[in-house]
Structure formats: structure tokens, C-alpha cells
Amino acid sequence: MAESVGELPVGESRTFHRLPFHDFDAFARLDADAVMVRRLRRAERSRRKLLLLALMEESAKRPELFGPLPPLDAAWELLARVEHKSAKSLDRLLAHPYIGSWAGYTTRLLRDRIDGVCPLWMHLGHVHALAAAAAIRSGIDFEIEVPVWDGHAALPSLGIARLTPPAVFSTAVVRGEAGRYTVVNENGEVRLPAELGEDTAGWQAVRRLRTRVGRYRFSVRLDDVDPYRGLYEPMTPRRLPAAEVRQWQRLVNEACRLIVAYAPDLAETMPIGLGSLVPAPQVRYRNPSASTSEAFGSALVGRPVDGVTLGASLVHEFQHIVLGGVLHLTRLHDEDSRERIYVPWRDDPRPLSGAVQGLYAFAGVTKYWRSLVGAGDTAVARRAAFEFAHWRRQTWHVLTALRTDAALTDDGRRFLDGLAGRLGPWQAEPVPADVAELAAAIGADHRAGWRIRYLRPSGADVATLAAAWLAGDPRPPVSATAAELSPTPVPDGSWSSARTDLIRIRLSEPDATVWPAVAGATDADVAYAAGRHQVAAEEYRTELATDPDRPASLSGLGLALAAQGPGAAARALLYRPELVRAVHRELRRRTDQVPTAERLAAWIGQLVSG
Amino acid sequence: MNSSGTEPGIESELIDLEAVPFTALRDVDDDDLRRSLRHVVERASNVRARYRSGNVSGGERID
Numbered sequence: 001m002a003e004s005v006g007e008l009p010v011g012e013s014r015t016f017h018r019l020p021f022h023d024f025d026a027f028a029r030l031d032a033d034a035v036m037v038r039r040l041r042r043a044e045r046s047r048r049k050l051l052l053l054a055l056m057e058e059s060a061k062r063p064e065l066f067g068p069l070p071p072l073d074a075a076w077e078l079l080a081r082v083e084h085k086s087a088k089s090l091d092r093l094l095a096h097p098y099i100g101s102w103a104g105y106t107t108r109l110l111r112d113r114i115d116g117v118c119p120l121w122m123h124l125g126h127v128h129a130l131a132a133a134a135a136i137r138s139g140i141d142f143e144i145e146v147p148v149w150d151g152h153a154a155l156p157s158l159g160i161a162r163l164t165p166p167a168v169f170s171t172a173v174v175r176g177e178a179g180r181y182t183v184v185n186e187n188g189e190v191r192l193p194a195e196l197g198e199d200t201a202g203w204q205a206v207r208r209l210r211t212r213v214g215r216y217r218f219s220v221r222l223d224d225v226d227p228y229r230g231l232y233e234p235m236t237p238r239r240l241p242a243a244e245v246r247q248w249q250r251l252v253n254e255a256c257r258l259i260v261a262y263a264p265d266l267a268e269t270m271p272i273g274l275g276s277l278v279p280a281p282q283v284r285y286r287n288p289s290a291s292t293s294e295a296f297g298s299a300l301v302g303r304p305v306d307g308v309t310l311g312a313s314l315v316h317e318f319q320h321i322v323l324g325g326v327l328h329l330t331r332l333h334d335e336d337s338r339e340r341i342y343v344p345w346r347d348d349p350r351p352l353s354g355a356v357q358g359l360y361a362f363a364g365v366t367k368y369w370r371s372l373v374g375a376g377d378t379a380v381a382r383r384a385a386f387e388f389a390h391w392r393r394q395t396w397h398v399l400t401a402l403r404t405d406a407a408l409t410d411d412g413r414r415f416l417d418g419l420a421g422r423l424g425p426w427q428a429e430p431v432p433a434d435v436a437e438l439a440a441a442i443g444a445d446h447r448a449g450w451r452i453r454y455l456r457p458s459g460a461d462v463a464t465l466a467a468a469w470l471a472g473d474p475r476p477p478v479s480a481t482a483a484e485l486s487p488t489p490v491p492d493g494s495w496s497s498a499r500t501d502l503i504r505i506r507l508s509e510p511d512a513t514v515w516p517a518v519a520g521a522t523d524a525d526v527a528y529a530a531g532r533h534q535v536a537a538e539e540y541r542t543e544l545a546t547d548p549d550r551p552a553s554l555s556g557l558g559l560a561l562a563a564q565g566p567g568a569a570a571r572a573l574l575y576r577p578e579l580v581r582a583v584h585r586e587l588r589r590r591t592d593q594v595p596t597a598e599r600l601a602a603w604i605g606q607l608v609s610g
Numbered sequence: 611m612n613s614s615g616t617e618p619g620i621e622s623e624l625i626d627l628e629a630v631p632f633t634a635l636r637d638v639d640d641d642d643l644r645r646s647l648r649h650v651v652e653r654a655s656n657v658r659a660r661y662r663s664g665n666v667s668g669g670e671r672i673d
Contacts, residue, residue: 015626016621016624016625016626017622017624017625017626018619018621018622019619019620019622020617020618020619021617021618021619021620022619023619024619024620042628043622043624043626045627045628046624046626046627046628047624047650049627049630049632049635050624050625050627050643050646050647050650050651051650051651051654052632053632053635053636053647054647054650054651056636076633076636079632079633080633083631083632083633090631090632103654104654107651107654107655108654108655108657111655231670231672232672288670290670290671290672291670291671291672292671292672292673293657293672293673294654294657294672320671324673327673328622328624328653329620329622329624330620330622354671357671358671411620
């Protein structure tokens with residue numbers, strides 16, 4: 001083995017990141033502390049150093065890959081000068097989330113020798129921009145050429161300089177001298193402000209939202225300019241208007257106040273693992289958010305309506321980020337991309353990896369809502385009780401299904417066992433009865449809707465049942481109702497989440513007489529959400545008379561019937577709706593004497609347990 | 611999570627470079643470093659949009 005040059009430990013002192021079971025189990029139990037999350041972040045920096053090294057070594061073999069930019073040596077030399085002056089300047093920059101997403105994205109382009117959203121030289125050349133940003137952070141004098149995309153010269157973690165470009169893809173020179181910085185191309189010059197966090201003509205800084213709650217000081221980037229801030233591919237800046245930034249500030253203030261008051265452990269850990277938000281448009285009645293393991297520390301978040309909701313989104317993405325960090329150190333399951341698992345947070349079957357990720361994210365969300373159950377604000381407390389009741393039950397169902405999955409590794413089983421130790425005792429905690437009923441209803445609604453759309457009973461079973469019905473058998477044959485089914489990849493029928501939206505609205509406004517418009521909501525849905533279950537059942541019957549296959553009408557009728565008391569029809573419509581619809585279709589094909597779906601469900605439901 | 615601990619745990623394939631200046635790696639020829647480098651590049655190469663959502667109702671996650 002060759003002796004290393006530089007400071008890499010050699011021989012027996014060489015070290016690898018380890019994850020002590022003490023930490024691993026704490027992550028599984030949702031009990032991780034700040035030190036543990038900091039260790040994940042530290043491992044992430046090592047990972048990025050390796051990726052960056054691989055990128056630079058591979059691209060150095062082909063100088064022509066850098067197009068009009070200077071050879072890679074320029075970046076190497078500048079980075080070396082930065083580290084000589086201040087190693088921390090580069091280390092901090094390497095912790096910037098979008099250095100990770102850039103490195104991953106460009107690694108894949110370089111492997112395939114293909115262009116991305118921009119030509120390959122633009123993406124590779126981002127290393128020059130990284131060097132420039134590091135040089136600015138360290139305060140040295142320098143000059144380096146960087147890529148410019150549609151007039152935007154990005155300096156990662158700092159901001160973008162806006163120039164009039166000669167072409168969509170071009171270059172500019174970044175220069176630093178005695179603490180003054182300029183970005184220059186053939187059409188003009190941008191002078192960076194002394195305070196780099198401020199906007200000036202031609203300079204859009206990465207904004208920071210700061211708030212202080214008691215002894216806690218929070219600071220999170222609101223990054224709408226970094227080209228690598230997206231999930232899949234680079235994108236140009238989308239500057240938020242100042243008014244929206246103020247709204248984000250208000251939301252962050254509110255979320256931080258709640259977290260400090262009711263979930264102080266998160267106040268310690270979350271800022272370490274989630275330091276950048278990419279703002280996304282608001283979607284009414286939805287709280288879209290997203291993240292990627294390549295951008296440890298960042299999440300895309302659609303602007304929510306209040307801080308309570310933002311808190312839930314932050315916790316959700318923080319959980320993903322933490323698990324992503326753990327998965328960089330160990331494997332919880334074998335590779336299995338089959339989309340085969342039901343999860344209540346998505347309307348399609350998921351692969352094991354996605355199910356585990358979602359489970360961990362929503363387990364954290366469950367813990368968050370549980371902590372808010374005791375909030376002084378009664379509306380918040382009631383909402384929290386509902387969400388806690390819903391998510392504890394749904395995560396438990398998924399966890400129960402996953403724990404015996406053959407694709408889990410030993411570490412995976414240990415991790416899920418640890419999570420079960422946390423979620424299990426929560427199942428029996430008291431919540432108000434009406435809230436628990438509503439939570440159970442939206443869970444049953446989702447599961448029924450998913451089954452109708454993704455499960456296909458065998459043709460033989462359907463034929464047997466149809467024949468038995470036509471023969472006037474008083475009970476369906478047991479053998480035809482017992483099959484375990486695997487989901488199909490293509491859904492049969494449309495999805496509607498309107499009923500769930502309406503229930504959440506009712507929960508926040510129990511005395512509302514005017515219902516806001518919810519996309520896809522029918523009169524039957526409104527009646528159900530308002531608690532007028534007989535009316536709702538009639539309305540769903542009317543819907544089914546027009547379209548007997550509509551998934552939301554079948555499960556809606558099941559819910560409306562179940563709310564009036566237990567019965568065979570409700571059981572079949574909620575627990576085996578795919579069978580009811582398939583047999584009903586078969587009967588429509590075979591005869592003109594077609595029963596209602598409800599009557600058929602009552603017959604099938606004799607053998608269905610709830 | 612570093613290798614200094616002796617308690618039971620998981621040994622990763624990720625070499626600890628916390629104390630190593632990035633630019634010092636340019637001249638390093640080391641088997642462990644190369645193996646770890648190949649590991650992260652391979653993992654990064656396999657990242658794909660597996661969890662892309664067809665709607666806007668929920669979260670997305672890419673690993």
C-alpha cells in the first residue's frame with residue numbers, strides 16, 4: 001500500500017465512520033440527541049469530500065469537458081489557497097446542502113458523458129463557483145471564471161449575481177481583492193455588497209429567516225436562488241416577493257415557538273439536520289414537501305397556512321434527512337424495487353425503501369402531534385389529537401406489515417423493532433372519542449379507496465361469486481373471498497381526497513355552515529363530513545346509480561353506513577370493496593337483473609371481518 | 611459515529627475525512643480511500659427518482 005501524502009491517516013490509524021448501536025437505537029426510537037445528528041452531518045461531509053474528489057479526478061482526465069472555462073487546476077489551486085487560509089471555510093461550504101445535490105447530479109452526468117439541464121461543462125464548472133464562494137468566505141484575494149446560466153452566476157450558499165448574458169450558457173469572472181468582490185462579464189459588472197446577506201443591484205442573496213425563542217436562536221436559509229436546490233434537476237432562480245418572505249418569517253416564528261414549547265428535543269436536533277428551506281407554492285388543503293438524501297440539510301416546502309402545519313412538515317422532512325444519513329452508513333433492507341406495499345400517506349403502492357422512509361417520517365410526525373395534544377390553544381390541541389390518533393394508527397399498521405418483510409437486513413429488523421418500542425405504547429393513549437372516530441374513518445376511507453383501485457380479485461373467484469349470487473345462494477362461497485392479493489401497477493378508477501379534506505375542515509371549524517370549495521367534493525361528501533350520515537348514504541346511492549364503479553362513492557357509502565352502525569354491507573365496502581366492484585361488474589355483464597352494490601356488499605360482507 | 615468508539619455498532623464503508631483537508635486528498639493513493647470513494651460514487655450513481663409523486667397530495671423523497 002502506498003504511503004499517503006497529506007494528512008490522511010495511514011496504516012492502522014485509518015478510520016471509517018461508525019454508527020454505535022447506542023446511536024442507531026436512539027434514531028430508531030426517535031430519541032436521537034444533537035450530538036448524534038451532528039455525527040450524521042459529519043459523515044455527510046466525508047461523503048461529499050469523496051464525491052467531489054471523484055468528480056475532480058475523473059473530469060481532470062478530460063480538460064475539454066470544461067468547455068470555455070479554465071482547466072480544473074484553477075479550482076484545485078484556489079481551493080488549496082482557501083484551505084491554507086481557513087480550512088473551516090471550505091468545510092462549511094461542503095456542508096451546504098446543494099453541494100451534495102450538485103455533486104450527485106453531476107456524478108451521474110459525468111458517468112454517462114451526457115449533458116443535463118445545462119451542457120455538461122456548466123455542471124462540471126460549478127466546482128469553479130464552489131471555489132469562488134469558498135474564497136469569498138475565507139477572505140482571500142482571487143480571480144476565477146465561473147459558469148453563468150441565463151444571466152445568473154451562482155455562488156453557492158451566498159447568492160447569485162445577475163448579468164446581461166451573451167448567451168444562455170456563458171461565463172463570468174469572479175474577483176476578490178481586499179474584501180471587495182465583483183462578478184464581471186463582457187456586458188457588465190456586479191459589485192457584491194459588503195454585507196453579502198443583503199440584496200443590491202444585480203445581487204440576490206440567499207435569505208435567512210432568524211427567530212429567537214427563549215434561549216434558542218434559529219436561523220434557516222430560505223433559498224430560492226441556488227441552481228441545485230431542486231429535487232431532480234437544476235433550476236433557475238425564482239425570487240420570492242418580499243411579502244411572501246415576510247409570510248415565511250411569520251410561519252417560521254410560529255413553528256419555532258410551538259416546537260420550543262411542546263417539543264423541545266426537536267429544538268435541539270432539528271436545526272442541525274435542517275438548515276435550508278426551498279420555498280414552493282402553496283397548495284390548498286395540502287402540505288407538499290420533499291427532500292433528497294443528496295441534499296442533507298434541506299427540504300422543499302410548500303408554503304403552509306400556519307405554523308402548526310409548517311412544524312409538521314419540518315419534522316417530516318427532518319426525519320427523512322436523518323434516515324437518509326443513517327442509510328449512508330448502513331443498509332436496512334435489500335434492494336427491492338417492486339411497488340407492492342400499501343401505505344396510508346400515498347395513493348399508490350410503494351417499494352420497501354419508500355415505505356420505510358415514509359414510515360419513519362410519519363412516525364416523527366406522530367410524535368410531533370402527540371406533543372401538541374397538550375397545547376394551551378384548544379383548537380390546536382383538538383387538531384393535534386386528531387392527527388395523533390390518525391398517524392399513530394396508520395404508522396402502526398405499516399410497521400406491523402414491514403417488520404416481517406423478508407427483504408429486511410438484521411439492522412433493518414433492529415431499527416423497526418426500536419421504532420415499534422416507541423409507537424406501540426402510544427396506541428392505547430386516550431384521545432377524545434369523536435376525534436378517534438373521525439381519525440379511524442379517514443384511515444378506513446384511504447385503505448378502501450386504495451384497495452378498489454389497486455387490487456384485482458382473480459377472474460375465477462369473481463366468476464364463482466357471480467354464479468353463486470345468480471343461483472340465489474344465501475351466502476357466498478368461503479373459498480372465493482379469502483384470497484390475499486398483490487397490487488397491480490395501474491390504478492382502476494380515479495382518486496379523491498375531498499372527503500378527508502372536508503373532515504379536516506370540519507375539525508377546525510365544527511360549527512361551519514358554509515363549506516369552502518374543495519376540489520372533487522360531492523354533495524354526499526359534504527353531508528358525510530357534516531355528520532349527516534343518512535343523507536350521505538342516500539347521496540352515495542344516487543352517485544352509484546349513475547356510476548357504479550366510482551371508487552369514492554363505494555367507499556363513501558361504506559363509511560356512511562358504518563357511521564350508522566355495524567353491518568355486512570359496510571364491512572364489505574370498506575374491507576373488500578375491490579371484490580364488491582368486481583362481482584358487480586361481472587353481474588352487469590351477465591344479467592339485466594343487477595342488484596345494487598349495497599345489496600351485493602351485504603351478501604359478500606357475511607364473510608368479511610372488519 | 612467515528613471509529614474511535616469501541617462500543618458495538620455498525621462499521622460503515624465511509625472513510626472518515628473530517629480531519630483531512632480536502633485538497634490534501636489530491637495526492638493520496640490509498641486503498642481504503644479508493645474503496646470508499648468507489649462506494650459513494652456507486653451509491654450516487656444509483657440514486658433515482660423512485661418516489662416521484664404523480665400528484666401534489668403528499669411528500670416526495672429521493673434516495
